[in-house]
Amino acid sequence: MWGDMRGLAILLIIASFVGISAKELEQGQQTERIAGSAGDVLEDDPVGRLKVYVYELPSKYNKKILQKDSRCLTHMFAAEIFMHRFLLSSPVRTLNPDEADWFYTPVYATCELTPNGLPLPFKSPRMMRSAIQLISSNWPYWNRTEGADHFFVVPHDFGACFHYQEEKAIQRGILPLLKRATLVQTFGQRNHVCLKEGSITIPPYAPPQKMQAHLIPPDTPRSIFVYFRGLFYDVGNDPEGGYYARGARASVWENFKNNPLFDISTDHPTTYYEDMQRAVFCLCPLGWAPWSPRLVEGVIFGCIPVIIADDIVLPFADAIPWEEIGVFVAEKDVFKLDTILTSISPEVILRKQRLLANPSMKQAMLFPQPAQPGDAFHQILNGLARKLPHDESIYLKPDEKILNWTAGPASDRKPW
Template identity: 45%
Template sequence: MKQLLYRRSSPEKTHHQHRQALKKSYRWLLWLALSFYLFFSSSTQSFLPSPISRRFLSQNQAFASSSTVSSLKIYVYDLPPEFNRVWLSNPRCESHLFAAEVAFHDALLHSSVRTVDPFEADLFFVPVYVSCNFSTPNGFPSLGHARPLLSSAVDLISRDFPFWNRSNGVDHIFVASHDYGACFHAMEDVAIADGIPAFLKKSILLQTFGVISPHACQEAEHVVIPPYIVPELDQWPLPETTKRDIFVFFRGKMEVHPKNVSGRFYSRKVRTEIWNKYSGNRRFYLRRHRYDGYQSEIARSVFCLCPLGWAPWSPRLVESVALGCVPVIIADGIRLPFPEVVPWSEISLTVPELDVGSLETLLVRVASTNLSAIQRRLWDSAVRKSLLFHRHGIFHGDASWHVLHALEERVNRRSFRRRRRSDLGELVRWG
């Protein structure tokens, strides 16, 4: 019976052979067509699969110079208030250096980038405030609740919405504006040991922490963002009109005994070295005690020291730029926000941690040679604006605007890679 079923007449054999030849020719034609497709689309990025819309293509090149915010569409989850708004009962939550998590959330809610239809969204923002419970007896951020709070938020959205499970969180955004980002600890050794929570490792993190070398706390897709300072600083008098009668300024924690109760060396001893070397030097205006009006001192200063604290970054970096004081960055290996648009090497000075003993010599030399050129570039209003978040919308050229630009680049890159893998998989299957 099997022989009867599989036996073919001579015409049937001819027809079968003809079909096989056509199929083989079709495969070759498909290979040729897809080769042309992949070649030309690799330069134009003309394929963007769902949920990424083709609307990127007409506006992507114009984005950096246009007055529009972005062609992205971002869905903002409306989480229960215990994940965010309840924490605002602490007024420091929306004003301290970690408050980018609040500012960016508010900016999205007031922006045309936000969509209320999650099915048309390109990205999804998860608004969880984890740094509002800020102070502890030893002065460290209280971040012990961060991991369980974020885990609860992910459990909620993965249960009630299909979008997290569809992508395993790849197209979801979180803010981690803390010392060591989503490692959620102020001590580097503990942060490294804890690492980024596994459920966040595929998502996109907006974090203030960034270093050039590989680090456990940046082992996820991320955008380095500036620390938050109140945007009203850009309403101060123009930097070039301010009298600068302080040569070198720093106010902040400067341990006389750098090893504090935690047993770690604060600022890798850099701030202690600065205090011991220059506290009696009349060119250096160094103060160890808190003063709420210290921004007025920055506005009077020529150079502002920005040494590392527990982590490399510091809000002084943004405050100095906003108020026209030349930042002196003392934090080895730091990676700064928005280097594509902020000319850091032209508006700031970088001093190796081991060379703090030569600070005076270096700054006097700069003051007598190219200080005016540095200040001219630093006092560009576009530079100041690029590092400031605004709470009531996203404005052309501000910090949130540049975050969206960085997100759009990552979306396009990820889409290209996913589609290319899919196309190659189809070729293998057809072959």
């Protein structure tokens, strides 16, 4: 009884702040097609527009690593595994490398996990170097371009910089041997040494079946105004505080922990997915990296993502109209979140919700099993297809070398 009364009270508070009637908040919103070029890109079909050759590597680079720890299948970096599986049976795959537009090297670089499930990236550079040495020694295609017609899936926090702490990732830089390749990565931040020009930015992996199992009726009232569950301080890795999330999460907690419009906590309830479907806005602040699975979850559950991460490069930005579906708040303005969100007009909120209800946009954020038209796998292929045809300048002259095989930390050059 108290829960129902409190939910109604919050619903009325929300309605009074944003000017939407309780009836409008309770009603499921109709979907709206994404207009213009973004909608066209979202609905592209990559089949017939490119051919991909998948290198057959020894299983120590992929399958054997997964056999040691099946948790790799459910963490946020699992796209590297599912992309490999997808390509093996995709109609864009060619068994004739001489007709390939792109070459793919299946290396599971984020599948070595700590006991608490966090990837250890320290061996990743050695592993990747070893795989590149293998393909360059056994096939002629790498040496023609030094990887300019190759792509690699590197979904770790800072992509091919292979470190989870930004300062050390910046010092390390992108693995030198990958500097001509196209990188498919979750990390994206403008003017950052770990984001290579021409990279394809993808969403982090969020288990589609798990989210599907938690769907609630679409006409359920959105009785939570702002929702967030997660860390505000990472005491273990940032004992002095203030560096984690560049202080943005700490500011959220300090300013809004007692605000009735903000349902925020470090607790992670079993009703987490259901709660997101009851919320109008879902906070998506940076952590150690600018992105998190909350971006995916917000889109899937129709909760307007509030993106707090300066200079973030968002997944499939040419297909997903992030400016229209989300709200961007500068890190320095976090203390004004309540004013910013309550000042958004009812019409704008309702339109964002209609766009978020678009099934094709939800599909583009997921890596379903089996693959489905328009999903994240296909959006990656669309990104590769839009880079074709390759410019003739990518092909090296006889005996020409551009990449430095001895560059980078000495530890990276140890045998793997």
